[in-house]
Amino acid sequence: MVGMERKRQSEEIMEKSHDIIKKLDRPVLTKADVPYPAELVFNAGVCKLDGRYVMVFRNDYGAFDGKKFEGTSLGVAFSDDGIKWDVSEKLLSLCGENPEIKRIYDPRLTAIEDEIFICFACDTYHGLMGGVGRLHGFSEIEILSLLPPDNRNLALFPEKVNGNYVLLERPMPVYSRGKDRFDMWVCESPDLIHWGNHRLIMGVEDVAYADNKIGPAAPPVKTEKGWLTLFHAVEIDPSRGKNGWEDKWQKIYRAGIMLLDLENPCAIIGKCDEPLIVCDRDYELDNGFRRDVIFPGGMILEDSGEVKIYYGASDTVECLATADVNDLISICK
Ligand code: BMA
Numbered sequence: 612m613v614g615m616e617r618k619r620q621s622e623e624i625m626e627k628s629h630d631i632i633k634k635l636d637r638p639v640l641t642k643a644d645v646p647y648p649a650e651l652v653f654n655a656g657v658c659k660l661d662g663r664y665v666m667v668f669r670n671d672y673g674a675f676d677g678k679k680f681e682g683t684s685l686g687v688a689f690s691d692d693g694i695k696w697d698v699s700e701k702l703l704s705l706c707g708e709n710p711e712i713k714r715i716y717d718p719r720l721t722a723i724e725d726e727i728f729i730c731f732a733c734d735t736y737h738g739l740m741g742g743v744g745r746l747h748g749f750s751e752i753e754i755l756s757l758l759p760p761d762n763r764n765l766a767l768f769p770e771k772v773n774g775n776y777v778l779l780e781r782p783m784p785v786y787s788r789g790k791d792r793f794d795m796w797v798c799e800s801p802d803l804i805h806w807g808n809h810r811l812i813m814g815v816e817d818v819a820y821a822d823n824k825i826g827p828a829a830p831p832v833k834t835e836k837g838w839l840t841l842f843h844a845v846e847i848d849p850s851r852g853k854n855g856w857e858d859k860w861q862k863i864y865r866a867g868i869m870l871l872d873l874e875n876p877c878a879i880i881g882k883c884d885e886p887l888i889v890c891d892r893d894y895e896l897d898n899g900f901r902r903d904v905i906f907p908g909g910m911i912l913e914d915s916g917e918v919k920i921y922y923g924a925s926d927t928v929e930c931l932a933t934a935d936v937n938d939l940i941s942i943c944k
Pocket of ligand 1 (some may be wrong): 654717864901906923928
């Protein structure tokens with residue numbers, strides 16, 4: 612990747628998102644849109660059901676102790692056009708008590724028939740888990756399954772493949788691969804409860820702009836050519852120290868895209884060698900909790916062929932970029 616050297620050598624030379632990407636000229640949701648205490652509004656999942664867009668976003672709120680905010684909740688928003696959002700007064704919560712769970716965050720939504728399923732990251736007293744649940748009335752999550760620790764960044768495909776539900780996942784091996792060297796996997800289930808047939812899709816070493824970890828982003832979108840699949844890819848910039856509100860933040864998160872085989876979703880049939888979306892706006896680069904973070908969690912294919920990509924920027928705001936579906940397919944070589 613020739614282009615990657617430029618930015619880190621000099622902050623003045625900015626890298627650019629792929630030419631086919633159009634970013635909205637402002638974040639699509641910020642704390643100013645939220646009718647309850649909110650500081651960081653980001654990493655949302657988005658789906659479309661009966662013509663209406665539904666978003667579940669992460670909200671970190673309360674006092675900042677120098678490292679993190681007091682709490683994390685999941686907010687819900689609705690939209691008729693995917694751009695202007697109305698945030699519900701009601702937060703999402705889990706059905707019933709689960710004393711093992713500390714917090715849930717980074718939701719991804721998948722509409723299947725007339726139901727919405729949610730994947731989420733889950734901090735528990737015995738490790739990080741990935742959860743799959745069903746939404747009830749936009750207010751409660753019924754947990755269907757929790758993948759064993761450490762694992763997160765789950766994203767559920769919008770339909771069964773060869774009779775089974777399919778889930779992207781990102782296990783976090785700590786002994787065998789090196790620090791934070793995490794890869795992208797897939798598994799399947801007959802009932803969204805029992806998961807098996809775990810297979811590697813792609814390793815960190817397969818992404819030219821990653822030297823740290825990679826992970827699933829939004830639930831894949833079905834096209835004639837394959838499953839259009841976003842992922843995030845992390846590179847470390849050791850020259851950086853303090854950034855945003857954190858003492859030290861050296862990671863650069865970019866979004867990448869690939870096509871997976873329709874019948875065999877662990878087979879990559881095309882991948883773009885360049886990053887798809889990078890931080891190149893002031894609200895993505897500076898003044899956030901972190902900087903240099905693009906974290907996509909939602910992708911919608913419109914009848915017009917436009918693809919809406921929702922991404923958290925610098926762990927502070929939620930943003931929207933669009934591209935034509937055929938352009939996205941054609942850059943996956
Ligand atoms: C990951 C998660 C995300 C976050 C990202 C970048 O490890 O914690 O919630 O957006 O880091 O900070």
